[in-house]
Amino acid sequence: MAHVLVTGGTGFLGSHTIAQLLTAGHTVTTTVRSLTRRTDVERMLIAAGSPHADAVSYVEADLTSDRGWDRAVAGADYVLHVASPFPGARPKNEDEVIVPARDGALRVLRAARGAGVRRTVLTSSFAAVGYGHGRTGRTFSEDDWTQTDGPGVSAYVKSKAVAERAAWAFVESEGGGLELTVVNPVGIFGPVLGPDYSASIRIIHAMLTGGMRAAPPIWTNTVDVRDAADLHLRAMTAPQAAGQRYLALAGEPISFHHIALALRTRLGEAAAKAPTGSAPAWLLRLLATVNPALRETVPQLGVVRRASNAKARKELDWAPRSNEDAVVATAESLVRLGLLSG
DSSP states (O other): OOEEEEEOTTSHHHHHHHHHHHHTTOEEEEEESSGGGHHHHHHHHHHTTOTTGGGOEEEEOOTTOSTTHHHHHTTOSEEEEOOOOOOSSOOSSTHHHHHHHHHHHHHHHHHHHHTTOSEEEEEOOGGGTSOSSOSOOOEEOTTOOOOTTSTTOOHHHHHHHHHHHHHHHHHHHHOTTOEEEEEEEOEEESOOOSSOOOTTHHHHHHHHHTOOSSBOSOEEOEEEHHHHHHHHHHHHHOGGGTTOEEEEOOSSOEEHHHHHHHHHHHHGGGGTTSOOSBOOHHHHHHHHTTOHHHHTTGGGTTOOOEEOOHHHHHHHOOOOOOHHHHHHHHHHHHHHTTOOOO
């Protein structure tokens, strides 16, 4: 068994990844921005049914500072760099998102190289793969890259592409013996373990609480958080994964309308507030002229981005859950944990 550093243990994917590592018998260190969050991680690991939740080591470290990273990577065989800044609101300057993502990734890679880590698995995103290409019927693969100057590219999307390219460039020019593997998840759904979860979960929350009266004509790709974590573990140790990218997604895109339908069909009364109708694109475009919150959704209306998970399936024997199972598991956990109020 190995010793693994997981960055961002308080996060949705980070906590699930730690839980799977512990179940597999690995020892784990995780970084948190404040040690006061240690109990939050422990609660999430208990919620995940993870063994030895009290055996995780914690180091205070932040992606914007060098402090703590040498101690975090000490003794690690592998690093899973899951942590990444995500803007709560549209930044005034795109560098507010891009610089921390890029510099944080490089900070972790430098520390890993210095500690003699075998391999770092970087959590990137489909945002680094399939955006900025306009409307296209193509199916994206690991060979594709987001066009950062293309249409509809937000600061967050650009940050993921810039950070991943910087990581590959660093390993090629300065990495020494450090191996790099990248996982590119789409929207992450699945069972939440506490109040820290991905932005994708807010879609399900809005549907269940009546915050989304009608489903917009938007399609999304999904992956269950348990499957995304599993792919990280497979990418961590598989010899053939060194120097590779892997898209993490369930399959074909699913529309918001079909997500709502799956919730109503499988949850019954608990999903009674999920939308039954669809909002026309023209109406949303009109509302976006007076509602800033809707403006970033306009470029996504009617856009279907297809991608292939064939590489992960073939090379790493990865078998993800379906779109429907992922979104329903999300909803069931929100209900179970009482997270639908407010």
